[in-house]
Amino acid sequence: MSSLCWLICRRSRLFVVIRLDILLLASALDAIYNPTTPQWLRQIPAVETLRQIWVQQFYAPSDDGSVKWRSVKDMPPSTIAIHSPHDVEAHYSNKRSIDWVGYKVHMTEICDENSPRFITNVHTTLSTITDEQALEPIHSKLEQKDLLPDEHLVDGGYMSGEHLVDSFAKYDVAIVGPMRSDPSWQAQQGRGFDLSSFQIDWDNQVASCPQGHKSTQWKNRQDSKGKPLIQIRFLGSTCKVCPVRSLCTQAKKEPRSLTIRPKEQQLALQAQRQAQQTPDWKAIYDQRAGIESTHSQGIRRSALRRSRYIGLNKTRLMNILIACALNLVRLDAWLNGTPLAKTRESRFTQLRAQGA
Numbered sequence: 001m002s003s004l005c006w007l008i009c010r011r012s013r014l015f016v017v018i019r020l021d022i023l024l025l026a027s028a029l030d031a032i033y034n035p036t037t038p039q040w041l042r043q044i045p046a047v048e049t050l051r052q053i054w055v056q057q058f059y060a061p062s063d064d065g066s067v068k069w070r071s072v073k074d075m076p077p078s079t080i081a082i083h084s085p086h087d088v089e090a091h092y093s094n095k096r097s098i099d100w101v102g103y104k105v106h107m108t109e110i111c112d113e114n115s116p117r118f119i120t121n122v123h124t125t126l127s128t129i130t131d132e133q134a135l136e137p138i139h140s141k142l143e144q145k146d147l148l149p150d151e152h153l154v155d156g157g158y159m160s161g162e163h164l165v166d167s168f169a170k171y172d173v174a175i176v177g178p179m180r181s182d183p184s185w186q187a188q189q190g191r192g193f194d195l196s197s198f199q200i201d202w203d204n205q206v207a208s209c210p211q212g213h214k215s216t217q218w219k220n221r222q223d224s225k226g227k228p229l230i231q232i233r234f235l236g237s238t239c240k241v242c243p244v245r246s247l248c249t250q251a252k253k254e255p256r257s258l259t260i261r262p263k264e265q266q267l268a269l270q271a272q273r274q275a276q277q278t279p280d281w282k283a284i285y286d287q288r289a290g291i292e293s294t295h296s297q298g299i300r301r302s303a304l305r306r307s308r309y310i311g312l313n314k315t316r317l318m319n320i321l322i323a324c325a326l327n328l329v330r331l332d333a334w335l336n337g338t339p340l341a342k343t344r345e346s347r348f349t350q351l352r353a354q355g356a
């Protein structure tokens with residue numbers, strides 16, 4: 001099976017830019033929160049939404065009734081900010097060069113050679129949920145439907161050492177996707193000592209550097225998302241006089257340090273990075289290309305890119321109905337022997353094939 005997410009935007013008419021005269025705003029706030037104003041007025045959902053949007057945009061620096069625009073850095077993050085008074089669940093998000101306000105959908109389909117390409121799962125989330133966060137709920141839903149695959153082909157956004165280990169342990173599913181390369185400057189520049197230059201002795205919790213020196217610190221920590229990681233440090237006085245220091249660290253004074261994931265995850269990450277260089281792995285992963293056309297089909301036939309409804313639940317239902325309709329189209333094609341369309345090749349790929 002393979003999965004991919006797509007971005008669903010709320011219609012632009014719902015993305016309202018609020019332009020309020022400051023004086024009007026001040027008097028409106030004053031009216032709503034005046035002790036003589038009936039309490040129920042503040043509890044009307046539309047009034048509460050408007051209040052929150054005003055709080056996002058303005059603040060009152062003193063009690064004299066004046067209000068000021070907030071600076072961008074003083075505004076709430078998009079995970080909680082309201083971007084449209086018409087749909088408070090439609091958040092702003094950004095993926096590479098695309099910005100949108102709305103939701104995100106992840107579709108999973110069968111990509112076996114001799115079977116109809118049925119969509120087996122549709123997972124719609126808030127736009128601020130990452131692909132990596134979506135993978136576990138997708139597997140959980142597939143398990144409930146008894147549709148878990150042996151191999152799940154996904155793009156790099158879903159991949160992590162944690163998923164490589166946990167998907168197999170919990171669901172018996174091998175996830176197949178390109179793992180991000182080692183982000184260190186040594187690995188990126190192809191010179192110097194990256195992580196692969198160090199020997200890790202997991203049992204004794206010690207690392208050995210290319211000069212044969214052993215680490216002096218091994219600390220279990222957590223990353224910014226609360227996930228476990230290990231920080232390893234070498235001795236400052238040794239690294240300070242090391243003849244190959246410039247190949248090891250760019251720090252002015254600090255010794256070399258390494259950050260790795262717990263043993264199972266780190267070994268799975270390394271194995272994945274090696275496997276994805278092989279022709280066999282690439283041949284398996286090529287099957288994932290079909291999921292791109294699933295989104296294309298959904299967009300062209302059923303306007304998948306735009307939500308016709310307000311709120312996550314209705315958008316979720318809309319996406320499930322679209323998937324059901326696409327499955328009927330696919331069943332019809334399968335029964336009538338209509339072959340799959342060829343996966344579109346970019347002009348560059350075509351040019352390269354002609355030159356070969």
Ligand code: SF4
Pocket residue numbers: 209210211212213234238239240242243244245248249255256
């Ligand atoms: S800088 Fe430190 S860790 Fe790096 S090779 Fe030299 S002694 Fe080893």
